Amino acid sequence: MSEIDPVRLEVIRNALVAAAEEMSITIWRTSRSTVVREILDFSTAVFDAQGGNIAQSARIPVHLNSMSDCLKTVLEKYIPLESWNDGDVIVTNEPYAGGQHLPDIQTFRPVFVNGERVAIVGTLCHHVDVGGGAAGSYYAAATEIFHEGIRIPPLRLVEKGVLNSAVFEMLLYNVRQPDETRGDLNAQIAALGIGTRAVSRIAQKYGNAPLASAMAAILDGSERMMRAAIAALPDGTAHFVETVDDDGQSEEPIRLEVTITKSGEAITLDFAGSSPQVRG
Template sequence: MDPVTLEVIRCALQSAAEEMGLSLIRTALSPNIKDRRDCSTALYTVDGRMVAQAEHIPLHLGLMPTVVRAVLERFPPGSLNPGDAVIINDPYISGSHLPDVCVIAPLFYRGTPIALAANLAHHVDVGGAVPGSMSTSAVEIFQEGIRIPPVKLCGRGKLKQELVDLIANNVRTPEEFRGDIQAQLAANAAGERRIQELADRYGPKRLLEYMAEIIKYSEKRMRSGLAGLPGGIYCFEDFLEGDGVTEDKINIKVALTIKGDSVTVDFTGTHPQVSGPVNATRGVTLACVYYSLKAVVDPEIPSNHGMTAPIEVITPPGSLVNPLFPAAVAHANINTAQRIADAMLGALAQASPERVTAAGTGSMSNFTIGGIHPATGRYYSYVETYGGGQGAKSDQDGMDGVHVNMTNTMNTPVEIIELYYPLLVQGYGLLPDTGGAGKYRGGAGMYRAINILGEKAAAAVSTERSLNSPWGISGGLPGAPSRLSVNYKNGGGELIKSGKFTGTLQQGDAIMLETAGGGGFGSPLERDPENVRRDVLEELVSKRRAEEIYGVIFKEGTLEIDTSATAEKRNRLSIR
């Protein structure tokens, strides 16, 4: 098989998946997809093996193959026709949470099925107890919204309008639902066009052969990377800070057994499934495992089915990482997924610390506000996840105010929030002194304060690392914890210690979320004083912290480094 042609076709398939994503983003109606890009797109073989995925959201790496396989059980390739499309969002089939709606379409070439196109998009409302469908106090999935089993959304190119009407009748924002569904159909159509062009150019038989070889190539890369790691058993345990119903610590325990060119990931000993909505389906857990191993073993491996072949994952049924129906799951994507990734990275750091970052902000920090828009009289639903500090690594600082690990969405611009919703952004920015100190500094957390302008609104906010700060590596200090607070118009205030809140806010009330910073890497006393000075100039580190933690002394009244005083201070700190 010609390696040049192989790479050309691989890149063409990757480009097609990326084009699908751009089509979805540009034609979507809701800001959550259009501006935040909370979606993913991919192409599959006819039998459901992922062959190319757009670089959108790592969490969907494991979720979308789970969805496609489940749909093929209900609709085998032989039962699908040109122009068909299947819709699904049931987490106990798809592996995600209810707002993530997946649309899958068979791709035909001259009457013969040749591939599948799929996309997954987070809709701003799918019903349930609160606007945004993300209650932190839900105790069963029925409180989280409408569940859609695998069902045909289109048949032979004709939209099943009765089904769309049924679903739209059960969500608070039907206009946005209808617009985003049309965008999802358009995204798959873009993938179909590109697949047909490739089949025209190379012939369908040859294209399928190269698709199979691309999958084999990724498996070879993953096996080679695993073989390069020291064999052994590596264990790590991390904790969630409650499930939204209780504030009890919830453990996630993982044991990685690396043997030759394969690895077994065992979550035995992880907490049983809980009452609150942080239970992670097996699909979510698989996504976290695949992401963590790819990031550490070989980040350049093409994302497809092949890279998962050397990986065995054990998830005890009835546990936090493989719950039984009808456990609530909405915030597993938000919090549990990030903690599974942290646990995986903590274990991998024992095998190869130079390849692993310190713990990051530790949550996608979900923030939803919804109610009746005074200007239209219709429901609105503001949905966003907030970035924080990235953990530092062995040779560079963590990034500030970004999403890390399992998510890759963007922050919604202030102008978009205030244009679409009756909300006022009172404050938005990076938080100084939140990145964990180290030779390489952890990234800074961020904050956003939002004031309610409408008559009243329902809010649901969920974050983590409020009580247990993101850990550092090799002597690096932990990042600062997150904080969630509500300031009421009447003058009262409330600090939400658990980081999880569901309640009603009145006009004039404000809610502020401060996300956690990332952990540091290496001793703070080894950080280049010039880098500390730069951090102070950029207001990411205070002058006091520079002196007390990093041991960098500035000449009086200036930000010029006092070299001799710095050496003396660092010597005293190192002895202590």
């Protein structure tokens, strides 16, 4: 992979951030639910072809880089990149595939330029309801994931640009507010289209290879900056213990204990001493 000069790298980096922000604005303007439009519980991002997070919109911090783990799991265990078609949209909310909680539905679409996959764009929206034992899908009495709502394994919601209406309707049949879910999913699909066009323009302007080099340089630069920031901290160990409320199934408080060790460029977190997994 060829090197890229610093000026062009910065231009491409900002263009990719702008693409993620443009996707974000699309969701905000076209979504239906108050969770997305008013609370802004959503995120958008641009990834390289291997699933590395290159650019993300400035939205809810808890989503920062979380989509990358989900996307990499999808690529490695469910739908390999070589089987993705131009116009496909993959949807999932599976926590055990790198997702978050069930209301956070993620969608991904590949970006093709001159027949080559150059990137992937993604969205994450907190949906107002995904079924389960309580409205809003926050069920305090849950003791297993099946109480929390519908689990969506990685599926093609759109295939080669054509909506898979069977999958779409299956999702709507399992939620309490299908109109809001329909609107928010359509907003996510629309945002992916906007992101695809934006990234395609970047690749067409600078070339597929320079774009790939820029993406690799962005990841390398982020790692160097983080390692330098950690290295600048003094070596040492810190210990902390906290208790949180019970799990709703017993009155036993839940103990969280962590020992943080910083050495050189590495930070290690050891949770030994914490409570075992609880029932609720």
